Amino acid sequence: MTIEPALADRTREGRVRMRGDERGGFDDFVAARSGRLLRTAYLLTRDHGQAEDLLQTALTKAWFAWGRIDGDPEGYVRRILVNTYATWWRRKWRGEQATDVLPETGVPDRSTAVAEGNDLWHAMGRLPRRQRAVVVLRYFEDLTEAQTADVLGCTVGTVKSQASKALAKLRVDPALTDETGDRA
Amino acid sequence: MTGIDELRATLQSHAPQVPDHETQQRVGAVHRRVAVVRRRRRAAAVAAVAAVVAVSGAVVLRPGSGEPEPASLVGVTAPDTMTSLGYTYDRGDLVEGQDGSVRLRLEASDVPRLVSWATSGDDQVVTVSGLGSDPLTYSADDLTDWVYVEPGVSGSVRVEAREGDPGLAVYSLSPSASRPDGYTRDGVTYREQVADTRLLDAEVGDLGQAELSLDPGTAARARLVMSCEGAPRGTWIRAVGSDGPVGGTECGGDLPVDAAATGSWWTLDSAALEGSVRVVVQTSYRDSTPVRAPGLRVGAALYTDSGGAGNRADETLVEDGGHLWRRVARFDAEAGASRLPTTAPEGDGPFLFWAGGDAEVGTLAVGIGDERVSGALIGSGGETSTLVDAGERVTLTVRGGQATADRGVWISYYELAD
Numbered sequence: 397m398t399i400e401p402a403l404a405d406r407t408r409e410g411r412v413r414m415r416g417d418e419r420g421g422f423d424d425f426v427a428a429r430s431g432r433l434l435r436t437a438y439l440l441t442r443d444h445g446q447a448e449d450l451l452q453t454a455l456t457k458a459w460f461a462w463g464r465i466d467g468d469p470e471g472y473v474r475r476i477l478v479n480t481y482a483t484w485w486r487r488k489w490r491g492e493q494a495t496d497v498l499p500e501t502g503v504p505d506r507s508t509a510v511a512e513g514n515d516l517w518h519a520m521g522r523l524p525r526r527q528r529a530v531v532v533l534r535y536f537e538d539l540t541e542a543q544t545a546d547v548l549g550c551t552v553g554t555v556k557s558q559a560s561k562a563l564a565k566l567r568v569d570p571a572l573t574d575e576t577g578d579r580a
Numbered sequence: 581m582t583g584i585d586e587l588r589a590t591l592q593s594h595a596p597q598v599p600d601h602e603t604q605q606r607v608g609a610v611h612r613r614v615a616v617v618r619r620r621r622r623a624a625a626v627a628a629v630a631a632v633v634a635v636s637g638a639v640v641l642r643p644g645s646g647e648p649e650p651a652s653l654v655g656v657t658a659p660d661t662m663t664s665l666g667y668t669y670d671r672g673d674l675v676e677g678q679d680g681s682v683r684l685r686l687e688a689s690d691v692p693r694l695v696s697w698a699t700s701g702d703d704q705v706v707t708v709s710g711l712g713s714d715p716l717t718y719s720a721d722d723l724t725d726w727v728y729v730e731p732g733v734s735g736s737v738r739v740e741a742r743e744g745d746p747g748l749a750v751y752s753l754s755p756s757a758s759r760p761d762g763y764t765r766d767g768v769t770y771r772e773q774v775a776d777t778r779l780l781d782a783e784v785g786d787l788g789q790a791e792l793s794l795d796p797g798t799a800a801r802a803r804l805v806m807s808c809e810g811a812p813r814g815t816w817i818r819a820v821g822s823d824g825p826v827g828g829t830e831c832g833g834d835l836p837v838d839a840a841a842t843g844s845w846w847t848l849d850s851a852a853l854e855g856s857v858r859v860v861v862q863t864s865y866r867d868s869t870p871v872r873a874p875g876l877r878v879g880a881a882l883y884t885d886s887g888g889a890g891n892r893a894d895e896t897l898v899e900d901g902g903h904l905w906r907r908v909a910r911f912d913a914e915a916g917a918s919r920l921p922t923t924a925p926e927g928d929g930p931f932l933f934w935a936g937g938d939a940e941v942g943t944l945a946v947g948i949g950d951e952r953v954s955g956a957l958i959g960s961g962g963e964t965s966t967l968v969d970a971g972e973r974v975t976l977t978v979r980g981g982q983a984t985a986d987r988g989v990w991i992s993y994y995e996l997a998d
Binding site: 423426427428430431434435436438439443444445446448451452453455456459460516517520531532535536563566568 | 584586587588590591592594595596603604606607609610613614617865866943944945946979980
């Protein structure tokens with residue numbers, strides 16, 4: 397599936413310039429591109445329901461700005477998505493508390509029985525939101541530090557320090573070391 | 581972790597693939613959201629006009645005359661105080677609506693508040709919305725139910741009456757009234773009774789004190805709650821039982837007024853309870869050196885624990901929103917089944933539900949009516965809850981995984997018990 401004919405002209409830089417008409421191409425964009433954006437949302441939220449909710453929230457915001465987008469709409473929506481995630485406070489749900497760091501629970505640690513990849517996945521879940529966003533943008537979206545800074549609305553230096561802190565945290569995460577963690 | 585390549589591989593392997601048919605459904609879902617936002621924006625524009633009119637029509641009564649006198653709210657006497665879970669709240673602003681509705685904007689406060697309502701008509705059924713909650717139908721008597729507003733939260737509360745005009749009353753935690761039975765120090769209280777658990781021991785330390793010790797007595801099982809404030813970022817509060825560490829979390833936020841009703845708790849078994857339980861705020865997750873910080877304050881308590889499977893499906897009494905709730909229905913999916921359609925009880929709502937499940941991986945999607953809403957990470961023991969109207973359809977579905985063979989998903993409904 398391709399969106400280009402319905403959407404716009406490609407510029408020489410390969411970016412998509414939106415037509416000036418009212419939300420022309422929005423539906424095609426959602427159908428064609430939202431699958432990838434959902435993957436980003438899932439890597440951020442680690443929850444299918446929340447990922448879908450986050451993505452639809454971002455797409456809804458983008459719909460109202462659709463005629464004003466000058467440039468790559470996917471980048472625009474990704475910026476909304478990541479920044480919505482970084483500041484998301486789900487007040488309605490009482491059982492889950494939005495915190496930067498997931499608290500340990502009384503549930504026995506199952507990680508010893510699963511592959512190291514799953515350990516790393518769980519360890520990523522313990523990263524603060526901004527650091528997790530940097531990790532996803534840098535190492536899943538393959539954005540440069542400058543592009544990541546643009547999406548997050550921060551400096552390149554902040555991206556570097558957040559990435560460095562994230563990697564440092566992952567390297568000492570108890571699930572990824574040989575040391576015995578808490579019984580929890 | 582061995583490196584960036586491993587990180588990339590992990591991200592790629594966990595990124596879900598989305599079938600095309602779901603993207604088509606998403607198009608429709610987004611348009612429905614757009615329609616909702618447009619309706620709200622139109623309503624807000626109308627309300628802005630109405631607000632100008634309401635300046636002369638709405639009655640706003642504020643305290644401060646200094647003379648105790650009965651306060652009337654749409655013809656109903658508003659008591660000087662209200663009580664919630666043993667805490668006393670003092671009456672503040674009263675706002676009377678017109679044309680069947682009333683709306684009140686609340687600025688953030690340092691103390692918890694209750695926003696209650698009354699109606700001028702005989703029919704006391706109202707719809708309450710705001711503060712991040714969808715509209716819910718309440719049928720409680722005048723000024724007997726409320727929306728609980730946590731410290732630091734701001735927003736609007738709107739009440740629409742089915743008959744007559746509604747009024748809103750704001751009650752703030754009393755600074756002078758005595759606290760509930762239990763342990764209180766420096767404004768932090770661990771209640772003697774929290775749902776069906778009983779206080780075993782509690783302590784709030786001196787400023788700068790990084791370690792506490794709790795005595796479980798002869799308890800064979802116990803629940804631990806602990807929190808801290810005033811510590812540098814990245815510090816951890818950790819509990820150590822007689823057989824080693826039992827849990828911890830990052831230190832942050834403020835010590836809550838109702839300390840046992842907020843945050844996570846950990847279950848300790850007999851092996852951990854053979855001696856005292858030590859609670860320490862340490863420099864970092866890895867560094868167990870106690871923190872030195874002049875503004876540090878730590879509080880912790882042990883409560884009885886009746887056992888069971890350790891999730892809320894087994895609890896007959898729970899607390900939420902300043903209320904005590906009693907379980908009235910419980911549904912369990914058949915072993916291994918990953919979908920559980922249910923209907924909330926009929927009667928005077930709303931009802932509280934807690935839902936969860938048991939699966940190695942995956943998430944629990946919760947659908948209320950025709951709306952699919954967020955759920956919980958059940959792979960990590962997550963549970964979730966909210967209020968729903970009486971008779972509402974609630975469907976649980978495990979997504980991205982499979983419920984375990986011996987126990988699937990569950991949901992318990994609760995009615996007000998206070």
